[in-house]
Amino acid sequence: MEKACGLHCTKINHIGVKFGKDVILKDINIHVHCGELTVIIGRNGAGKSTLLKAILGEIEHTGNITFVDQKDNIAEKIKIGYVPQKLNIEKHMPTTVYDMFASCISKVPVFLKKDKKIYEEIKEHLKIFGADMLIDKSMGDLSGGELQRVLIAIATKPTPNLLILDEPVSGIDKNGTKDFYKIINKLKTEYDMSIILVSHDLELANKYADKVILLDRTVIKEGTPKEVFNSLEFKNRFGTIEI
Amino acid sequence: MEVIYNVLETILPFEFMNYIFMKNALIAIILISPVFAILGTMIVNNKMAFFSDALGHSALTGIAIGMVLGISNINVGMILFAIVFALLLNYVKNKTSYGADTIISVFSSIAIALGLAMLAQSGNFNKYSGYLVGDILNITGTEMLYAFIAAIVVYVFWYFTFNKLNVISMNSTLAKSKGINVKKIDNIFVVLIAIMVMISIRWIGILLINSLLILPAASSRNIAKNMRHYHLCAVIFSLFSGISGLIISYYLNIPTGSIIVLISGIIYFITLFFKKK
Numbered sequence: 001m002e003k004a005c006g007l008h009c010t011k012i013n014h015i016g017v018k019f020g021k022d023v024i025l026k027d028i029n030i031h032v033h034c035g036e037l038t039v040i041i042g043r044n045g046a047g048k049s050t051l052l053k054a055i056l057g058e059i060e061h062t063g064n065i066t067f068v069d070q071k072d073n074i075a076e077k078i079k080i081g082y083v084p085q086k087l088n089i090e091k092h093m094p095t096t097v098y099d100m101f102a103s104c105i106s107k108v109p110v111f112l113k114k115d116k117k118i119y120e121e122i123k124e125h126l127k128i129f130g131a132d133m134l135i136d137k138s139m140g141d142l143s144g145g146e147l148q149r150v151l152i153a154i155a156t157k158p159t160p161n162l163l164i165l166d167e168p169v170s171g172i173d174k175n176g177t178k179d180f181y182k183i184i185n186k187l188k189t190e191y192d193m194s195i196i197l198v199s200h201d202l203e204l205a206n207k208y209a210d211k212v213i214l215l216d217r218t219v220i221k222e223g224t225p226k227e228v229f230n231s232l233e234f235k236n237r238f239g240t241i242e243i
Numbered sequence: 244m245e246v247i248y249n250v251l252e253t254i255l256p257f258e259f260m261n262y263i264f265m266k267n268a269l270i271a272i273i274l275i276s277p278v279f280a281i282l283g284t285m286i287v288n289n290k291m292a293f294f295s296d297a298l299g300h301s302a303l304t305g306i307a308i309g310m311v312l313g314i315s316n317i318n319v320g321m322i323l324f325a326i327v328f329a330l331l332l333n334y335v336k337n338k339t340s341y342g343a344d345t346i347i348s349v350f351s352s353i354a355i356a357l358g359l360a361m362l363a364q365s366g367n368f369n370k371y372s373g374y375l376v377g378d379i380l381n382i383t384g385t386e387m388l389y390a391f392i393a394a395i396v397v398y399v400f401w402y403f404t405f406n407k408l409n410v411i412s413m414n415s416t417l418a419k420s421k422g423i424n425v426k427k428i429d430n431i432f433v434v435l436i437a438i439m440v441m442i443s444i445r446w447i448g449i450l451l452i453n454s455l456l457i458l459p460a461a462s463s464r465n466i467a468k469n470m471r472h473y474h475l476c477a478v479i480f481s482l483f484s485g486i487s488g489l490i491i492s493y494y495l496n497i498p499t500g501s502i503i504v505l506i507s508g509i510i511y512f513i514t515l516f517f518k519k520k
Contacts, residue, residue, distance in 0.1 A: 052416070053416060056416055056420050058415070058416050058419045082417055084414040084416055084417050088288075088289070088413055088414065092518070093288075093464070094467035094469055094472060095288075096468070099409065099469055099470040100409070100413060102406070103407070104406075104410055104421050106406065107406070109402055109403075109405045109406055110405070110406055110409065110470045111281075111401075111405055111470045111473070112471070136469075138469075154417075155417075155420070164420075
C-alpha cells in the first residue's frame with residue numbers, strides 16, 4: 001500500500017436527497033484529500049447517516065462523487081470502505097469473523113469450506129489491527145472495541161480511496177476510543193486514503209480532526225476544528241462549549 | 244424412477260417400503276428437506292420467520308386467483324401469485340420505517356382472508372381445504388419434477404450468492420460498499436423462498452410449511468459454531484425429522500406433516516438445552 005501523498009482528492013458534488021416532498025439534504029459539497037481526517041458533526045436528524053448512504057449509492061440522490069489523482073488530473077473510479085454503526089448480530093451466532101470477512105472478499109461459499117489461502121490472507125490483514133486472534137470467534141461474541149477493529153479491517157481490504165466510518169466510537173470505553181484513534185491515525189499516515197468520520201463526540205473531533213464539517217441539511221460551516229467550534233453557526237446549534 | 248425405487252428398497256428393507264406412495268413421499272422428503280434447511284439458515288439470520296409465514300399463507304389466495312382466472316394448473320397460479328406477493332411484501336418491508344412485523348401481519352391476514360372468501364364464494368373451499376394440512380402420501384410425478392428443478396436452482400443460487408447474502412444480512416450498507424447489488428439479491432432470495440414454499444405446500448400444508456423452514460435452522464443455530472457447522476446441522480436435523488416423521492406417521496396413522504414438525508420441535512428443545520453458554 002502507498003503512503004498518503006495528499007494528491008488524491010475525493011469531491012462530493014452537489015449531493016441532494018429528497019424523501020417524497022421532504023428535502024433531507026441540499027447541495028452538499030465536500031472535498032477531502034488523502035491523508036486527511038474529516039469529521040462530520042451535526043445534531044440528530046441533521047442528515048449525517050443519509051449523507052453516508054448517498055455517498056455509498058444506497059439511496060437515490062442528485063449530484064455525484066468524483067475521485068481525482070491531482071498528479072495527472074485523471075478521474076478514477078472510487079473505492080469506498082465503510083464501517084457501519086451497527087450490525088445484525090447476536091451472542092453466540094454461527095457467523096465467525098472468518099465467515100464474515102471471507103464473505104466480503106472471496107467467491108468460495110463460506111458454508112462449504114474454509115479456504116486455507118483466504119484464511120491466512122484474512123489473518124494477515126487482521127494482524128495490522130491487532131485482531132488476528134479473533135478470526136475464529138463468533139461475530140456476536142466480540143467486545144465493542146474488538147468488533148470495531150474487525151470492521152475496520154474488513155473495510156480496508158482491498159484498500160479503499162475513501163474510508164467512511166459511521167459513529168464508530170459509540171458504546172466503547174475511553175481506552176477503546178484511544179486505541180481507535182491510534183488506528184485511524186495509522187491509516188491516515190501510512191495508507192493512501194481519505195477518511196470521513198461521522199461523530200457526535202465533539203471533544204474527540206476537536207482533538208483528532210484535520211477538518212470539521214458542521215452539517216444541518218447542508219454544509220453550514222467547514223474548516224479546522226477551531227474555526228468551526230468558534231463559529232456563530234456552531235454556537236447557534238450546540239451553544240458555547242468548553243473544549 | 245425404477246432405479247431409485249430399487250435403491251430405496253435395498254437400503255430400507257421394511258414393510259412400508261412396499262408401497263409406491265411411501266417411496267414417493269420418501270423421495271420428496273429427501274428432495275426438499277435440505278433445501279428448506281439451507282434457505283432457513285438465512286431466514287433465521289435475517290429474522291424473517293414471520294415473512295416466510297406470510298408467504299405460506301398467500302398460497303390460499305394464489306389457489307383462489309388461479310381458479311378465478313381459469314388457470315388450469317393450480318401450481319402455476321399459486322407460484323405466480325406467490326412471486327408477486329413476495330416481491331410486493333419485500334418492497335413494502337424495505338419502504339416502511341416502522342415495524343416490519345406489523346406490515347407483514349397486515350399482508351398475511353389479507354392474503355388468507357381473501358383466499359378463504361374467494362374459495363368459499365366459488366363453492367370450492369372443501370376441494371382445496373386439503374392444502375391447509377397437506378398430504379405427502381399423494382404425490383404426482385410432475386410435482387416431483389418441479390421440486391427437483393427448484394431444488395437445483397436453489398443449490399446453484401446458494402453456491403454463487405451465499406457469501407453476498409451473508410454480508411447483506413449483517414448490514415446492507417456495508418454490502419453496498421462492497422459492490423453487492425443488495426436489492427437484486429434480496430429479491431431473488433425471497434422469490435426462491437416463495438417458489439420452494441409453493442411447490443411443497445400441497446405436501447406439507449399451509450399451516451405447517453413455515454416450521455420446515457424455521458425449525459431445523461433455528462435448532463442448528465443453537466449449537467453451531469460457524470457457517471459450515473450451521474448448514475450441516477440444519478440439513479441433518481431437517482432430513483432426520485423428515486424421514487423419521489414419515490415412518491412414524493405410517494405406523495401411527497397420523498398426518499405426516501404434523502409428525503415431522505413435532506420431531507423438529509423436539510430437536511429444537513434438545514438443542515436449546517445444549518445451547519452454547
